[in-house]
Amino acid sequence: MSFITYLIKGISLGSVYSIIALGYTMVYGIAKMLNFAHGDVIMIGGYIIFITMSSMGMNPAVAVLASIVCCAALGVTIEKIAYKPLRKASSLAVLITAIGVSYLLQNVALLIFGADSKSFTSVISIPALKLAGDKLTISGETLITIPACIIIMVSLSIFIKKSRTGRAMLAVSEDKDAAVLMGVNVSKTIAITFAIGSSLAAVASALMFSAYPSLSSTSGSMPGIKAFVAAVFGGIGSIPGAMLGGILLGVIEILSRAYISSQLADAIVFVILIIVLLVKPTGILGKKMHEKV
Secondary structure, three states: OHHHHHHHHHHHHHHHHHHHHHHHHHHHHHHOOOOOOHHHHHHHHHHHHHHHHHOOOOOHHHHHHHHHHHHHHHHHHHHHHHHHHHOOOOHHHHHHHHHHHHHHHHHHHHHHHOOOOEEOOOOOOOOOEEEOOOOEEEOHHHHHHHHHHHHHHHHHHHHHHHOHHHHHHHHHHHOHHHHHHOOOOHHHHHHHHHHHHHHHHHHHHHHHHHHOOEEOOOOOHHHHHHHHHHHHHHOOOOHHHHHHHHHHHHHHHHHHHHHOOOOOHHHHHHHHHHHHHHHOOOOOOOOOOOOOO
């Protein structure tokens, strides 16, 4: 039963990575930007839930909703102030700016909330499920996280393919100049993309900190990096690829911690990523991009 337990934990952790990776893959696929501040938006979302529940006494559902709204607004603000002026700048300039925004969010959180880790109260009150004569226990967080990941991925895929805004996003991702000629408001579309990606970060923060209840100013950094790895692993720009990459990453990490070494688990994850990219540079579900010259 231990292998099945680890496998379920890996899928649960991978589902969180998948939700975070969806934010990365949307922003990159549509705006062609790597938003490395995305992980820190997760941290901000966690603090919003923590404050609204502990200090304001809000219901967990209301606290998560408040976090989603605040993170969406934060994402739009970051895009407007930091990234919008750099749309025609080099990728290096955007990357440096993203790193700067990341450190800014971390230090603002450090000044406001202090350096001590906070004990996060789970927003999920579902009891654990016991199977096989109590030999297999599935936590309430896992029972919510895995279905939530599937629902989010399916809903996002339908939204992109069927809605008017989603089709505008596809048009912008293909060719911004042509999209403008077709009447698409590129600035509005990119802002909506950042809002959706940051909203997903808030959902991920609720699920992640409920399962791993330690919150600090740097809590979003490593999950953000791993989610980016998951997006690249699955094929950045692909929504199903982000989900597949996240789940594979979570399973590999948990099994590595259980059977090889907890200290080497992160290194093993990155080694496997390198091997996959050497064999298939676009990722598992990624497609080759043809650039105009």
